[in-house]
Amino acid sequence: MARKAFKLASWTSMALAASGIYLYSNKYLDPNDFGAVRVGRAVATTAVISYDYLTSLRSVPYGSEEYLKLRSKVHLRSARRLCELCCANRGTFIKVGQHLGSLDYLLPEEYTSTLKVLHSQAPQSSMQEVRQVIREDLGKEIHDLFTSFDDTPLGAASLAQVHKAVLRDGRTVAVKVQHPKVQAQSSKDMLLMEVPRIYWELSTKRVLLMEFVDGGQVNDRDYMERNKIDVNEISRHLGKMYSEMIFVNGFVHCDPHPGNVLVRKHPGTGKAEIILLDHGLYQVLTEEFRLDYCHLWQSLIWTDMKQVQEYSQRLGAGNLYPLFACMLTARSWDSVNRGISQAPVTETEDTEIRNNAANYLPQISQLLNHVPRQMLLIFKTNDLLRGIEAALGTRASASSFLNMSRCCIRALAEHEKKNTCSFLRRTQISCCEAFSLWQISLHELMLRVKGLRLPSWAVALLCWLFPALH
Secondary structure, three states, rough: HHHHHHHHHHHHHHHHHHHHHHHHHHOOOOOOOOOOHHHHHHHHHHHHHHHHHHHHHOOOOOOOOOHHHHHHHHHHHHHHHHHHHHHHHHHHHHHHHHHHHOOOOOOOOOHHHHHHHOOOOOOOOOOOHHHHHHHHHHHHHHHEEEEEEEEOOEEEEEEEHHHHHHHOOOOOEEEEEHHHHHHHHHHHHHHOOOOEOOOOOOOOOOOOEEEEOOOOOOOOHHHHHOOOHHHHHHHHHHHHHHHHHHHHHHHEEOOHHHHHEEEEEEEOOOEEEEEOOOOOOOOOOOOOHHHHHHHHHHHHOOHHHHHHHHHHHHOOOOHHHHHHHHHHHHHOOOHHHHHHOOOOHHHHHHHHHHHHHHHHHHHHHHHHOOOOOOOOOHHHOOOHHHHHHHHHHOOHHHHHHHHHHHHHHHHHHHHHHHHHOHHHHHHHHHHHHHHHHHHHHHHHHHHHHHHHHHHHHHHHHHHHHHHHHH
């Protein structure tokens, strides 16, 4: 099985290169960002990792205790090499490394734990470089603008790093300073920035002053327990928020890795809230794509396999629609056929997905070459959100699918109402929408009732009263 492990490592390394090439061709990036040295590093790293897997595991019996220990060591060495590659090449390579570090449900733990550091501990610019950027862009020295400025950044990401500071008037702010070496790349990203309470008079293309907001990373379960924040509530709210973005608004924050999503209790109300940071990567979904995607998820949630095939193919999946459905839901094809909203992911199913992922990488690559570009960013967003759910232990509950279905129903009804001039037809659509939402609420109630372990006769009575919802 050394060959299987080798395939996983090779494809993981190639994913870095392929994703880098995709981002390289994206309109927000300057082609001059990539050079022979960076590509050479990626190729060399892939070769070293591949050789390590081939030679280290070749002579060890598969499945033995020695094999498992040795494989874990090779995984760890390979993950460290990938992390070093990302740190050396910076920019888009760090973004891809952040993505891979969030795939807890798919990649070995050695990879995800090693690459997770890229979420908030990417390579840093020196204070000399920070002072230079502020001096060039704001025309003043740091001590002229701030009464205090923390030399150690709160976090460093692929394109910039954030420092805590206090202005002369006493306001505490977060100062986001772009890494000097990625100006050509990130200046285009900054055009999409839209953050609450930006201090525009002290912001430029390379320096962004924002309100300072404290909180814990969204995957930090210990932080939530210490601060009495309901983990399940946070997971539900995050799912609702992204369902609204994707299905209803068609304007999606596509970089929700844990370093970009904070949770806290609001200082005034005491209620838990989610804070989205780094608004540099959004995707505007076309109406056709958004509606097809709504139909597809409705079909997946309610197990309409004929429409799963139809709308998967409309989105470019072709004959690989079963794989497409599995990638979207992170469930096995058997679970998709039985109904993804009927039962949560089991440990056995998770293991099956992890073990089989490498075998399907050629087909996955083929599929990714055929789907629309906006689908690629949706895949990335889904993977990051699932990684958060896996870390919190709240992944793929029936309730989360029902919340998605509510958003799909609202989005499709709104589209139909917008395209009719008849008051009677609009009323009919609104009534159908209300009835469908009511059905979902009843279905959710049924699931909760079953979870209460009521006497079998009571459950049977409810199922008889509402057979369509059973």
